[in-house]
Amino acid sequence: MKKNIIYILLLISIFVFGQEPRKFFMPPSEKNIISTDLHIHTVFSDGVVWPSVRVEEAYREGIELIAITDHLEYQPHKEDIPNLDKNRAFEIAKMFNQEIDRNDYINFKVPNEKLIVIPGVEITRDTPNPGHINAVFIKDANEILQKDSLSGVIKANNQNAFVFWNHPMWSQRDNGIARLADIHKFMIKNKLLHGIEVVNFDTFSEEAFSIALDENLTILGTSDIHGLTYWDYQIDLGGHRPMTFVITESKDTDEIKKALFKGQTFIWFNDMIIGKEENIQPILKSNIVIKSNGYTKDYTSVKINIKNKSCVNFKLEYLGKYSFYKNSKFIVVPKYGEIDLLIKTIKKRKKIDLEFKVENALIGPKTSSKVKYSLLLY
Ligand SMILES: [Zn+2]
Ligand SMILES: [Zn+2]
Numbered sequence: 001m002k003k004n005i006i007y008i009l010l011l012i013s014i015f016v017f018g019q020e021p022r023k024f025f026m027p028p029s030e031k032n033i034i035s036t037d038l039h040i041h042t043v044f045s046d047g048v049v050w051p052s053v054r055v056e057e058a059y060r061e062g063i064e065l066i067a068i069t070d071h072l073e074y075q076p077h078k079e080d081i082p083n084l085d086k087n088r089a090f091e092i093a094k095m096f097n098q099e100i101d102r103n104d105y106i107n108f109k110v111p112n113e114k115l116i117v118i119p120g121v122e123i124t125r126d127t128p129n130p131g132h133i134n135a136v137f138i139k140d141a142n143e144i145l146q147k148d149s150l151s152g153v154i155k156a157n158n159q160n161a162f163v164f165w166n167h168p169m170w171s172q173r174d175n176g177i178a179r180l181a182d183i184h185k186f187m188i189k190n191k192l193l194h195g196i197e198v199v200n201f202d203t204f205s206e207e208a209f210s211i212a213l214d215e216n217l218t219i220l221g222t223s224d225i226h227g228l229t230y231w232d233y234q235i236d237l238g239g240h241r242p243m244t245f246v247i248t249e250s251k252d253t254d255e256i257k258k259a260l261f262k263g264q265t266f267i268w269f270n271d272m273i274i275g276k277e278e279n280i281q282p283i284l285k286s287n288i289v290i291k292s293n294g295y296t297k298d299y300t301s302v303k304i305n306i307k308n309k310s311c312v313n314f315k316l317e318y319l320g321k322y323s324f325y326k327n328s329k330f331i332v333v334p335k336y337g338e339i340d341l342l343i344k345t346i347k348k349r350k351k352i353d354l355e356f357k358v359e360n361a362l363i364g365p366k367t368s369s370k371v372k373y374s375l376l377l378y
Contacts, residue, residue, distance in 0.1 A: 022336060024062065024268065025245065026309045028282035034246045034256055036065040038120065038136050039166060039197070039222030043077055044089035045070035045122070047226045051093035057229045058115050059105040063243065065256060067120035067136040068093050072145045072152070074124050086141035090119040116253055122166065123152040127173045128181040132166040133193075135159075137257050149183065150192075157192050162260050164195030164220055169205035178207040180215075188215050194261055195220050199242045199269045201232075206365035209274070213364060218260055219275050220244045221267030240311075242269045247279060271313055277363040284361055284371050288314055288333065290354065292375040293340075301325050301342040302352065302377055308333040315359040319370070322352075331356075351376055 027033040040054050041047030051068055058066045068090045075083055094117045102114060120136035121144050129149055135156035138144060143159070146152040156163055168178035178196075180188075187193035198208045199221030212219045221242035223229060233239040247264040248255045259265075266275030266283060273280060287310040293303035308314055318329040325342035333339055345352060354373045361369040 024311045025283055026286045028286045032248045032251050034065055034248055034251065035063045036244050036246055037063055037223050037241060038067045038220060038244060039069050039134055039224045040066055041070055041226045042068060042089045043081060044083050045074055046076050049228065051089045052096035055093050055097045055115060055117065059102065061229065061235060061240065065116040065118065067118045069120035069122045069134050069136065071122045071124045072141065086145060087119065093117045125149055127170055130183045130187065133163060134166050135161040135163045137161050153187065153192050162194050162257060163192060164197065165193060166197050167200040168196060168208045169203055178205050178211060180211060194218055197222055198274060199267050200224050204269060209365050218263040219265050219267060221269050242267060272360045272362060273312060274362045277369060280361050280363050280369045284358055284369060288371060290373045292377050294378050299348050301344050304341040304343055305338060306333050307338040308335060311335050312360065316356040317359060319355040319357055349377055
């Protein structure tokens with residue numbers, strides 16, 4: 001009798017709650033991948049929503065860490081919200097996050113654990129001196145509000161904040177071409193700047209990507225959301241905001257911060273992943289899984305199965321000498337899907353090496369990552 005009740009409850013819960021939420025990407029073994037958005041506005045600067053809405057959005061979209069980063073200096077709602085204590089937006093978001101029951105969001109894609117909300121600010125200066133700079137993991141926003149160009153950045157660094165250059169590709173300057181000014185070179189040389197946005201809102205910058213690689217800055221993609229993510233990214237139609245994934249040893253907040261300083265990130269933007277080769281490679285290896293199902297009965301071809309465990313439709317180009325029975329060298333492995341290939345090996349082989357270019361896994365400007373697999377055939 002008891003067993004029956006448990007069984008019925010299980011059926012009801014599957015019916016009510018639907019499927020288990022899917023992971024965006026499978027982490028490499030013994031690592032974690034944390035989904036983040038480190039650039040978010042509220043009514044406490046030029047955004048149009050209360051901080052608690054940012055927390056709800058993050059739960060609905062499966063984001064595990066957000067930073068509230070209102071402009072310190074630009075306060076267009078000052079008449080209605082005097083905002084004397086610049087830490088308030090963060091405090092409200094944090095308080096709301098502690099109070100809500102994550103089970104209320106179970107119908108949406110949710111992370112397994114509680115959302116982490118961290119404090120931040122956007123230090124707002126004229127472009128390019130040095131333009132807009134975000135500081136996250138700060139201790140006190142009020143202290144960072146300073147008059148001249150660099151003292152806010154220095155104060156943030158004194159608080160051990162992680163500091164990055166926002167939207168260096170802004171069209172207001174150099175027609176959208178990101179370029180280091182002397183002040184940025186100074187900041188990089190003195191370790192005052194640790195990261196750079198390669199993706200901001202709906203823009204992607206190959207020049208910013210080059211700067212990140214040349215100067216060894218952490219690669220970031222953020223929403224810079226001011227309105228509602230549901231409107232800007234059509235979340236209800238399956239869209240998503242740009243996310244930075246941080247590859248960490250554990251889910252501990254200090255470990256996430258450490259990993260950001262070490263540059264262990266990649267971006268999910270539209271249907272692409274973008275990052276340093278050393279971070280993209282293990283992600284491709286843990287998400288594109290290839291196995292051999294042996295030769296067909298007449299030994300004319302080998303059956304290969306390619307599984308994609310991620311949220312990206314991987315676009316592969318086969319780089320080897322063989323040809324396929326049914327496909328061209330261009331192959332799309334759909335997100336969370338799989339495909340079968342028949343490879344014509346001419347004569348019977350024990351082992352086969354396969355190499356693919358992954359068109360939408362970018363490791364540099366106009367450069368895609370490659371993956372190699374060695375398969376035993378029987
Ligand atoms: Zn900005
Ligand atoms: Zn902003």
